[in-house]
Amino acid sequence: MTKNLVIVESPAKAKTIEGYLGKDFTVRSSFGHVRDLPEKGIAIDVKNHFRPTYEINDDKKDLVNQLQQLAADAEVVWLATDDDREGEAISWHLKEALNLQENKTKRIVFREITKNAILNAIQSPRSLDLDLVNAQQARRILDRLVGYELSPVLWKKIKTGLSAGRVQSVAVRLIVEREREIEGFETKSSYKVSALFQVEKGKTLVAELPKNFDTEADALDFLNRCLNGVFKIKNLETKPAKRTPAPPFTTSTLQQEASRKLYFSVSKTMMIAQKLYESGKITYMRTDSTNLSEEALTKAATEITNSFGKQYLQTRRFKTKSDSAQEAHEAIRPTDFSVSSINDSRDEQRLYELIWKRAIASQMADAQLERTTATISINSPANGVLKEELIATGEVIKFDGFLRVYIESTDEDDEENKAMLPPLTIGQQLQLDNMKAVQRFSRPAARYTEASLVKKLEELGIGRPSTYAPTVSTVQQRGYVVKEDRDGKERSYREITLKNNSISTDSKKEIFGAEKAKLFPTDVAMIVNDFLVQYFPDVIDFKFTATVEKDFDEIAQGRMIWEEMLEKFYDGFHRKIENTDEIQRSSVGKSRSLGTHPETGEPVSVKLGKFGPYVQIGEMEDDVKPRFASLKKGQFMERLSLEEALELFKLPREIGSYEDKVMKVAIGKFGPYIQHDGKYYSLGKEDDPYSIDDERAIVIIQAKRKSDAEKSIKEFPGNPDVRILNGRFGPYIAIGKQNIKIPKSKDPKSLTLEECLELAKEADSKPKTGRFAKKGAAAKTTTKAATKTTKAAGEKSTSKKSTKTKK
Template sequence: MSILVIVESPGKVHKIQGFLGSDYEVMASIGHIRGLPTENLGFDIANNFAPSFVTLSGKEDVVKKLKNKSKLATKVILCSDYDYEGEAIAWHCAEVCNLPATKRYRATFTEITKKSVTTAIAATLETNRCIDMNTVHTQFARMVLDKLIGYKISPLLWKEFKNFHLSAGRVQSPVVRLIVEREEEINKFASSCYFKVMANFVLDKKDLSYTSGDAAATTTTTTTTNCIETECENNITNKEDVETIMNSCVSKNAQFTITSIKQTTTKRNPAPPYTTSTLQQDASSKLGMSPDVCMKNAQKLYELGLITYMRTDAVFIADDAVKSMGQFISEKWGDNYFQKRVFKNKSASSQEAHEACRPTDIKKFNIMELNGMTKSHNSLYQMIWKRTLGSQMSPAEVEIRTVKIGMKSTKYIFVGKHEKILFEGYLAAYNFGKVGKVGKVGKVDKLLNSQNTDVEDSDADDGADGDADSSTTSNSIKQSDYLETIFAKLKDGDSVYCKGMDGCEKFTKPPHARYTEASLIKKLDDLGIGRPATYANIVKKVQEEQRQYVERKSLPAKKVKITILKYTYPDKVTVSSNDANQEGDKNKLFPTSLGVMINSYLLKHFADLINYEFTANIESQLDSIATGAKIWYKVVDSVYVKLNPIIDQLANAIKLAKEMGTTTSTDEIPQSSKGKRLLGTNPVNGLPVYSMITRIGYAICEANPDKALSRFANFNTNPDTITLAEGLAMLIYPINLGKYKDADILVKKAKSVYINYSGKNYSIDIYNKNNPTTTLDPNQLTLDTAQLVIEDVLNMKNKIAQQQAENPDVKVNDDITIIYGRYGPYIKFNGNNIKIPAKFKSQWNTLTLVECTTIIDNFKKKGAKSSGGKVKIPKKVVKAPKATNTNFDSETIIKPKKVAKVAKEKVAKVAKEKIAKVNSIQITDTATDTATDTATDTATDTATDTATDKPKKRIVKAKANANANAKANAKANTKAKPKPKPKNTDN
């Protein structure tokens, strides 16, 4: 038989098969085929953490086919990706297929082109390259560490906080800490005001009479004037100082002279080509593409042979690629634009396993004509193309002209500046494909600043008004076009005359803004936490709904009153108060109340786990395994011996506390988790107000004897220092804004603030997303702005109704219906909404059964992404709960009249099943006690949560029966372990 070639992704199979021909057969493992079991640790701690692998669920058919094909093949070439995971996949495939050393070969390539693939295959057949077991062991260590931490610590969180969705992770937990600490830093920051003062000067007194040159005109237009536009470089913090300067101009006492004239030429070098980290950062900050979407798009580009491998730490480019780029640059712009560069990594942890991420064919700029490519793919590809080409080009030469004007007898200095590009250099690549030429200074300056190598920590993309601080950096000084024309005439000591001046009140911002996804990745990269290949997954994971440690959201700019002072020649000074926007945030990462609470717990008991240096040191040791400098199980053991005593101590403390019938009896648990803390009573109604812990984090509760009328509000600050006044300030919802069309408009708050009107809820977040130019602050809603939200939703519904009336549903058969919805046409199949590909949208209402079936089949093959990776079950089906989880499945539908009865019967049945199922599982002594506690708690919770619509007596009865059943069975089965499977939280 032919030679078998095994690759990771099925997307590569067809292309590589075409390169190799009929003497080879290409198959895909579709990622990992084996892993650790989910029901237990899966490795023997006493035996050097030796792992016991099992075939992953859903991969049975893949493994069977690989085995059959490998038996018939004369040789098997393992071509999984060239990284830790890829090397491990190659090893697993060899083990599963029982490949002898003489039959198995390892080949890698960093781009899917015919030359690269055939060269790699030929080389491995000649040299008989082996699997790198050091790299495989590195993956073992990462996998075991992540499972160890998740499996051991997560149950402590479940028991302490009664929430089975909680988890801890080697990289995940430090990431949450970063976001929590940044939020704490911002909350502690006290903003103060300062004044940004702009002034326009002329060289000749006769020019003072030109009305077109006043400060208002020159600071709000881009037209060239006869004024030198300047900004005061002094830090002015009060209005009186600004008035003093302006009044001096009125009284003719102010004398301004040129104190400095400077002309310099500087070179600005291009950024290095992309690594995984910098690619994700730029895709997020420049294209608005999340790290997860960025990597999926890059994967597609890689599989089509358009770019080199996107998971890389390296910044070097192969010599043949540099040569090709040199030819392209010289032909396009000239020899003086080409400059060969060799970049070195700044990060000491860089692996440099392969090249930087670059295009495989530099002559290809637009890929929209290729099958399956979208605008999103094209924009990412062109960003990579420009960065790569620019990295091998000459620096841009920029001329900077600066003049400083001093006010005699005072400390005030006004600075005017002009920048002019003398030679484009690498900027020609960044400007390639744009209409027009680089011309105006403002645009050039923006272009120059946009090509920074790193994402700024401040990420000034939120559109907020107000500067963090007054500054004299090149980015903050106003460009003066007129300065270029008269620069040669300027001399030190010459008098100039003020034609107009503006003083605008601003407010300082915290030194560091909230993280965006881009700046968070940069921070992780700087700290050496995690690895670029895992960044996208980690950033996504901490935001997942089941964890809810972090949320990505926007805060509208707040309306503030600011003071504006204006001087106009010869004697007019005005002071006014205007509304302005301040401190808005766009697409930033915020810690949730739950995230703050879990971080506090881990920081108290597992400080090393979320210590940045400790985490980075683990990464460094893991990298050392790949070089053979460290033994993998010894690295794992060094972490285990540090964490395990703490885990055992906390488990015993929780066990003892439960036996005594209290939350805890020791100081081993955070003070805030000892129960609710009375803050005082509400002076308005006399009700007690508490700070407390809930399943979703810290909360304020105003306890009403009628529990249905109790009020709650979540918060994400320190629960031990919060005061009654602060707590009452949070308990403002619901707010009645007034009547609209004979019904009250109420503002309520759950996870976020929303509007309730006439029995229906209206999302403010959705309104802001649909109306970015009229963003509303949920905390400053009025009757008028609330009406905007309601009317927007009603208008949208009317629009959808009109579209649906004009585009009636098309019933293809009993199971398939084509519907025209809010976002266009889609297929409805067994409760799934399936997107219709772009090539079919123009004829959506004439699709045949065969075409619809093809679309549905493709949807299933992709894992039904729209339904979370699996096809949804129609709502008419009632699923029985799994034995490992007593909560009802999210798709379960129960009729209200039978809720209490069903809850009672179901809880009893589930409790028995959970106890019986695990009789064969070997566990530790501490897990024995967990059986009783977990079965009792979860059974009680299920009864309570499910039976809320029936009388309290029936709920109490159901709970009592559930407790009795659970305790009786747990006692009879002391070796039982009825707890949920710990989550493996990190990759």
């Protein structure tokens, strides 16, 4: 008989905790939720105070039976799920699903998986917090109501398969509005003036004019007035300054900094943080608090004093700005400050070190700086002392403090990083090497990254630590947002240079607007967003959504009844749903007329279809069918011009011949390609299908042939479907779409056709495991190529089954 059964959420956590508790405790995992609303149907009795109907997940039924047996035999059942709303709800569902008795059920919580934390939790159990459970239920039910009632409206009025969500739709709105802000931005240019001076002992000094000139004429006039000028240090001002460390990580700040420094996606950051938490290395990773416990402050102080010296210690107690933050919880920190690095996977090491550095730095002394500003006067023989003055700035670190461990990154490109100035004195004359006035252009607000979108949602009070990563993932999975890199565009700029008392002007080129891992809305996102803004303004309103989050907080604190909160929301929302019957499908912006074809007079329009946006020339008639073309990457329905639309119909196009065979370029499902002699050759990222010429096409064809030749080890004329190829992970046998690993004991070049077929038969007979395993009849796939025989060769094979094997 088991004395104590402890149920946690994840198997990794169970393994760690079982090692701390000893032989009287059996620790098992629930693998997350065991009950939820069913996938199909609304499962909510709206008229009966929004009562939900929960069911045990199909993949958890066996697990629940096992836990029921263990719980029945145990003297005490300890529910040890996470210390937040979701964790509380999981414990409540376990209690209900396992029919646990009140007198033998105890709830324990901890924010770190260490021996002391676990043993302390066992010593101070509590009962289930139904206010937290109700807050989670209210969120789950409200989100189900919104999705279940609003999504079908989108199917009827826009496109089948669309979805809407209380938080995801607001996130999409932010991305759509930012895209339109960028597209509507009017770029203005100005001229930035900088000067390079030669100082004693080969040192240099860079100074800038504090203002920009609006026009090239103004900038040229200034440089003309500087001809033969005398440049002197007019004033030197030195002031002490300091830098203060950032607080320890919350969920959102960890996601932002891991994105900037480690280039992790939001979901990757949370996945790795989960592993670190479950292995006992960091505290709980879903938190909006910057608070550290007194025990943590003491341990951090000891580590700082021992490693860096007492002068580096400055204990701080941070107060979270968010009203909804739970101050009883801690920020994300290492469980043991004396461990500065770990020997886990590289990604886990990097994230752990980031968390350790941030937490340690938050308790270290300010960095003491000395900032120097040099003002440089200009005395022109022709114009006297100019009113304009140049400024040079620099700083010296007098005491590094927390900078010895950690420097916080920002989203800005022009992060402040001032160099130290060379020795200067007032009245010192400077030798001008050159002065330049360079044309610079104003920039719109940057597109969102995953991390900056999380930051914006947090600023607006939308979502909570547990919802940021799922929201960012959902808007991409539903096809509303794509995360991708985009190449910049070329533009010209002007540069005016004063050197050796002579002025020259030049036109140069630069690449601007390149994007790295940015979030772009799709056409579907724009249409759905506009529809929701027009007909469901409350659901997609920033303030309203933030207010709903505060209502959940009020429920969690026991200050609001969850059924009343839902009723208040649902009454108005459901009326709007009912009124959508009056909305005409044709009034939703799924198509737009672009004009008429200049040669044929046919109507040209852009439409949203089942597989995305496309341009159509002509109308469907009995004898003539319209022509269609898909939009290019980066084009949007709402701003596509007639000229851009007609350009799309230039493909496919012939671009010459090679080996007496025509070469055509076109765009297919997998991107632009060249068609030649019945074969297809993909274009590179740098190739434009609308402008590529025959010379470049031949280079691509030859390169692909060379690559294929190097890949092929052996072929069999008697059965061309069987080949031995050289792949990424070494040689393998390819039979149709089936890939078979070659044993190390076999020489790929000496294999016969019979041996290849025999290896395929052996691979097919092995038990299927892992992600490629299928149940029942689905596992019995038949690959005709494996059994294909030719009369000329006379091969015989009895193998009828094959399984795709990952190379």
